[in-house]
Amino acid sequence: MDLMGGMQKAVRRVLVARGVQSSTVDVGGQSVHFYSLKGQGKGPPVVLVHGLGGSANGFGRTFFGLAKRFSRVVAPDLPGHGFSTEYCGGQVCVRNQFEVLRAFVEQEVKEPAFVVGNSLGGAMAVSLASEYPQWVRALVLVAPAGAELPVEESTALLNSFKVGTPAEARAFTRRLFHQAPLPALLLATELRRFYDTPTVKALTAEAMSTRLSLEPEAVRKLSMPVLFLWGGSERLLPSRSLDWFRAHLPAHAQVRVVQGFGHVPQMERPDELVSHLVRFADASSL
Incomplete structure (x- = not known):
């Protein structure tokens, strides 16, 4: 029995029982699962983009x-993550993942959104806001990937996703x-299944071979309100990532290092994250 798959489905059942809609749509031939919850507020729609090996379930406690x-x-599941089917798209896996996200926003959200991206989802959110600013009212980057790193740091980061032994799984967790x-540590060996999928392997292999990173100009030209959140306990991404974004984000961007936040x-800390997002939206008159 796939324990983690069963737990993912259990989380989905709980969310659906509480009124969240779970849907699967065709986006350019790719099957994409996503959650949608009708809100009571007047702000724009929020789009939550998870990171490598994660899923929309990870945002469930913020909905x-x-x-x-x-x-x-x-909250969509990126291709090959969560309940979305495996997909990479040839030798340019990262770009094809982004194109699915972009098409999903155009097809299903259909209006400028408050986009929140974590880790790999943060890098994709930057690309969306830079290349298609008409779809992004405001942008929040939560421990985003995409900073240009020295080859040794980039290699070490990508190698950290290759968890083989129970000890490595616990260390990564x-x-x-x-x-x-404690439950995450007890289930660490099962959690490694999320990083052992064909899509995740293809994404890390491409990043390893091409040293993918955001172009500084793509970050500098972000014209919408931008909030950058970095955990005081960030242990996955190197601190050089924070320095890189600080050096290239536009002057109007807010950068906050939040004590008690890790990578996810x-x-x-879902309630605290929601508080940061709501305060930023209020200050940005969304």
């Missing part, structure tokens, strides 16, 4: 808090959190 402030909360929850605050 209801965000729904109080915004008109709709939308600890790097994701400010304080790793949406899982560990």
Whole structure:
């Protein structure tokens, strides 16, 4: 029995029971699963983009808090993640993943959104906001990937996703959190299944061979309100990533280092993350 697959489905059942819609749509021939929750607020729709090996389930504990402030909360599973089918698209896996995300926003969201991206999802959110600014009212980057790193740091980061032994799985899990929850540590060996899929392997292999990173100009030209959140307990991405974004983000961007946040605050500190997002939206008159 696939324990983690069963737990993912259990989380989905709980969300659906609480009023979240779980849907699968065709986006340019790719099957994409996403959650949608109608909100009570007047703010624009929120689009939540997860990171490498993650899924929309990781944002599940933020949906209801965000729904109080915004008109709709939308969280897609990137191709090959969560409940979306495996997909890479030849030798340019990262770009094809991004194109699916871009087409999903155009097809299903259909209006400028408050886009929140974590890790790889943060890098994709930057590309969306830079290349298609008409779809992004405001942008929040939560421990985003995409910074240009020295080859040794980039290689070490990508190699960290190759978890083989139970000890390596537990060590990797600890790097994701400010304080790793006991259940996550107990299930660490099962969690490594998320990083052993064909899509995740293809993404890391492409990044390893081409040293993918965002262009500084793509970051500098972001014209919409931007909030950059970095965890005081960030242990997955090197601190050089924070320095790189600080050097290239536009002057109007807000940069906050938040104590108690690790790499995935949406899982560990969901209410605090929602508070940061709502305060930023209020200050940005969204």
